[in-house]
Amino acid sequence: MESEVKKPFLIGVAGGTASGKSTVCKRIIGKLGQAEVNDQQRQVVSISQDSFYRELTQEEKLRAQKGRFNFDHPDAFDEKLMYTTMKDILEGKKVTINSYDYRTNSICPNKTVTIYPADVVLFEGILVFYFPEIRELFHMKLFVDTDSDTRLARRVPRDINERGRDLDQVLNQYMLFVKPAFEEFCSPTKKFADVIIPRGADNTVAIDLIVHHINDILHPTASLNGLNGHSNVAIDLIVQHIRDFLSNRLSLDALTLSPTSTPALNGAAINGSRGKNIFFNGDPNYRPH
Numbered sequence: 245m246e247s248e249v250k251k252p253f254l255i256g257v258a259g260g261t262a263s264g265k266s267t268v269c270k271r272i273i274g275k276l277g278q279a280e281v282n283d284q285q286r287q288v289v290s291i292s293q294d295s296f297y298r299e300l301t302q303e304e305k306l307r308a309q310k311g312r313f314n315f316d317h318p319d320a321f322d323e324k325l326m327y328t329t330m331k332d333i334l335e336g337k338k339v340t341i342n343s344y345d346y347r348t349n350s351i352c353p354n355k356t357v358t359i360y361p362a363d364v365v366l367f368e369g370i371l372v373f374y375f376p377e378i379r380e381l382f383h384m385k386l387f388v389d390t391d392s393d394t395r396l397a398r399r400v401p402r403d404i405n406e407r408g409r410d411l412d413q414v415l416n417q418y419m420l421f422v423k424p425a426f427e428e429f430c431s432p433t434k435k436f437a438d439v440i441i442p443r444g445a446d447n448t449v450a451i452d453l454i455v456h457h458i459n460d461i462l463h464p465t466a467s468l469n470g471l472n473g474h475s476n477v478a479i480d481l482i483v484q485h486i487r488d489f490l491s492n493r494l495s496l497d498a499l500t501l502s503p504t505s506t507p508a509l510n511g512a513a514i515n516g517s518r519g520k521n522i523f524f525n526g527d528p529n530y531r532p533h
């Protein structure tokens with residue numbers, strides 16, 4: 245008998261550099277109890293767009309070493325490889341992806357990672373919503389929206405401590421490429437997101453809502469509300485939030501649905517009991533910042 249093919253629910257997680265994309269993915273995986281599960285058994289896996297940086301020419305490598313190569317431009321990625329890999333994942337195939345080395349600005353030779361078929365796959369990166377064909381593959385799109393001061397303040401120590409850079413290099417690269425490319429290519433893709441997560445992993449309400457949603461996908465029979473995880477993400481999450489809220493017997497007064505949460509849901513916001521906002525982006529023109 246043929247074994248069952250796992251066709252996963254694919255979630256895109258976009259956001260500027262150091263916005264907290266990988267931390268959000270780790271937090272989701274941890275809350276789903278998947279962090280300690282071995283690679284072959286995992287139901288929820290995360291893949292970074294960094295694995296799809298293309299190989300540089302010799303001339304580009306020399307520029308990269310001087311901080312003069314634009315790693316924030318869409319051309320820095322192998323779009324075709326990203327697309328075929330995501331298609332294979334969606335067909336339930338086992339795939340092999342590259343490991344990327346920031347210190348050498350290149351793919352690690354002889355080091356790949358096997359991604360086994362899973363129920364939920366998170367694909368995170370600065371430009372995961374940029375390429376239309378890839379964008380259309382996602383069942384759910386999240387945008388981690390952290391202000392640029394915070395992102396720069398995080399990127400500087402990270403690049404110095406973990407990516408082998410010095411302060412001048414990090415700041416030059418940021419001013420020359422990272423900031424302009426964020427404004428031109430990354431930030432405009434926020435409008436494609438189903439859910440915008442202000443403050444990334446600090447936003448526990450948003451993370452909990454997303455975890456609930458994924459749990460419903462992983463355990464459909466356990467779902468209290470019979471929601472369809474592939475359809476209206478914003479409405480599903482709001483309904484779940486209200487159900488949880490009521491079942492936890494918290495004060496109804498603390499929950500305020502924004503006036504924009506009309507049936508049309510053109511950019512609804514929930515103000516949670518701890519004053520944490522989650523934006524459900526139904527409106528392409530909606531911008532929290």
Ligand SMILES: Nc1ncnc2c1ncn2[C@@H]1O[C@H](COP(=O)(O)OP(=O)(O)O)[C@@H](O)[C@H]1O
Nearest residue numbers: 260261262263264265266267268398402445446
């Ligand atoms: N909510 C947070 N509070 C404090 N530091 C954070 C938070 N989220 C991420 N970081 C730190 O900021 C840096 C970038 O986070 P990361 O999740 O790798 O961002 P991205 O994947 O968007 O580049 C890391 O050093 C991480 O530990």
Ligand SMILES: O=c1ccn([C@@H]2O[C@H](COP(=O)(O)O)[C@@H](O)[C@H]2O)c(=O)[nH]1
Nearest residue numbers: 260261262315316346349350369370422
């Ligand atoms: O060789 C490289 C490749 C990429 N970068 C920078 O990395 C970030 C994307 O990674 P995040 O984890 O989302 O921050 C991008 O802004 C590139 O500038 C690099 O410096 N060197």
